[in-house]
Amino acid sequence: MAAFLVADGGSGTGGPRTLTPDEANRLAITRFRNYAAHGRAVTITVPGTAGGLIVTGSVDYQRKLGYGVVHGTGRDTSSDGLIGWTATSVFVHPLANAPAHAPASPPRSAWHSRPLLSSGSALDSSLSIALKLGSDRPDNAELLPQNGAAWWGRDQVDGHRVDVMTGPSSRDRSGTAGNVRYWVASDGTMYRVRVSVASEPQPVVIDFDTHKYVPVKPVPGVTPTR
Template identity: 85%
Template sequence: MAAVIGVAAVAAAAFLAVGGGSGPNGPRALTSDEVNRLAMTRFRNYQAHGRAVTITVPGTAGRLIVTGSVDYQRKIGYGVVHGTGRDTSSDGLIEWTARSVFVHPMANAPAHAPASPPRSGWYGRPLQSSGSSLDSSLSIALGLGSDRPDNAQLLPQNGAAWLGRDQVDGHRVDVMTGPSSRDRSGTAGSVRYWVGSDGTMYRVRVSVGSESQPVVIDFDTQKYIPVKPVPGVTPTQ
């Protein structure tokens, strides 16, 4: 799907995420209805203004789980990070844009980020375009919204396919693949989308770099909380 991943280096690193959701009849070409839903799915996120997300980030030292919200109109995300199967050195609050990451370390991070970010204790850095599975995952999450539908005519020409049917939190979905970048230079089928009957995106899965496990982004995993900028910081897209 055009521009699904907002950073070219991420797109180039994306490979097919194998497993889960495929039915006995897939892969096959998309029907016209499926093409239209896949073309609309990022626009649906933009129309919703923002979505609640849980981002599962792979890593050799254990996974990171980011629980929070992404504002798809302002291109900014905010949430809390917890390590699983690893130490707690990365735990805390996080806010990010396409260019910057701000972290607020916390020894006992809450289950959900507070509605208003703390006024102090933040550390900022540039978002890395490569070499960090966390930053790649944050970039992917931001790229899953667009202010216009994708070109439905181009999707079948660039490798989009139907893989099967599945359920996500009680929602019946179709699992589809699509091209990974605006210029479609990535491997066709490098991203998997779990898409509902109205084009709503419920899950996305994509591999990054040399990690053996894919990034998984689940939507509507908790209540959406509007994203407020870190005090004193103007979001930069």
């Protein structure tokens, strides 16, 4: 259960009630389906009291890489540009007029790198969360309900009928069940995740398949995980 994210997911859409065996099975495989797909197109909405950020890009769940373009919302364009990230590092390429979508091949120069912060940055927390939504194996469906995972309601995301479910408590943080929301289709495909970060009052929202997936090419200085 430690592999599941643990953070405040905000208000629900109904429920809660205990997961049925079918719902538990779908929640157990949802991160594995991201991994099996190799990668997914994502739109990450990052909250911010002085204006938010939107990252539009792709995540490679097998090599643990992300790449996309950042645009500010309700703020100036000083943070706009291309972005690449791993579990430990962030790479930024500022652009005064950032495109709607990142070029398939990252520029070969003018990148600036820094460590990915483990706390205090809503952007870095969002990038880290996005990478953790893939796993090379399913979770244990029988243990999910025992550790507090629950069904909250039904919804639609971009025309996809989904169930809204919350994850379990983590092994080292009891009482955290219900803190992450997963919008999961009947085949176990994940279409949305909502998680709060400690540095902001509003949650991070990660939407999948909002645009065409483009395979992630590492930015200069990145060594992919094999």
